[in-house]
Amino acid sequence: xxxxxxxxIIFVVAWFAGLFYLPRLFVYHAQSSDEASDERFKVMERKLxxxxxxxxxxxxxxxxxxxxxxxxxxxxxxxxxxxxxGLLVGYHFWLGRLAxxxxxxxxxxxxxxxxxxxxLPLVLLAAIVILVVVKPF
Numbered sequence: 001x002x003x004x005x006x007x008x009i010i011f012v013v014a015w016f017a018g019l020f021y022l023p024r025l026f027v028y029h030a031q032s033s034d035e036a037s038d039e040r041f042k043v044m045e046r047k048l049x050x051x052x053x054x055x056x057x058x059x060x061x062x063x064x065x066x067x068x069x070x071x072x073x074x075x076x077x078x079x080x081x082x083x084x085x086g087l088l089v090g091y092h093f094w095l096g097r098l099a100x101x102x103x104x105x106x107x108x109x110x111x112x113x114x115x116x117x118x119x120l121p122l123v124l125l126a127a128i129v130i131l132v133v134v135k136p137f
Contacts, residue, residue, distance in 0.1 A: 001070060008063040011056045016121060018053030019088070022095050023118035029102055030111040045099045057092055061085075076137035084128050091120060 022045060029041035064085075068078075101107045 001067070004063060004067060004070075008060065008067060011059040011063060015053060015056035015060050015092075016125060018048055018056065019092065019095070019121040020118065022048055022053065022099065023114050026098060026102065026114040027111045027118070030107065030109065030114055042103050045102060049096055049099050053092065054096075057089065061089070075135065077131045077135045080137075081128055081131045084124050084131070088121065088124050091124070 025041060025045050025048065029038070029045065032038055032041060098107070098109075
């Protein structure tokens with residue numbers, strides 16, 4: 001089962017890298033003013049979201065579920081963690097919606113908005129790590 005944990009960690013790290021980087025791309029995209037930059041950011045955002053983030057999220061959830069069933073974890077901390085992971089999945093799909101807005105030219109938000117939403121996964125990650133390590137309830 002050690003290989004499963006290692007593989008899970010790799011996919012979690014890759015997914016979180018995307019969760020942190022995609023809003024940063026949105027910041028730069030919202031600041032871009034020329035057509036070439038706009039098209040480049042659209043391609044980067046699409047490839048990151050569809051080619052890296054979404055497969056890593058799916059594999060993270062599948063491997064995490066497999067470990068959960070294999071180790072039979074239980075407790076209030078696990079339910080709280082699952083809620084936070086659900087929020088991360090919702091955040092992931094929201095980022096996909098924002099990427100579609102950029103792709104269709106429907107973005108109406110400033111770079112400042114994207115700078116703020118870039119911090120959300122950090123808060124959720126810190127809460128998840130604390131729950132898993134401390135297991136307060």
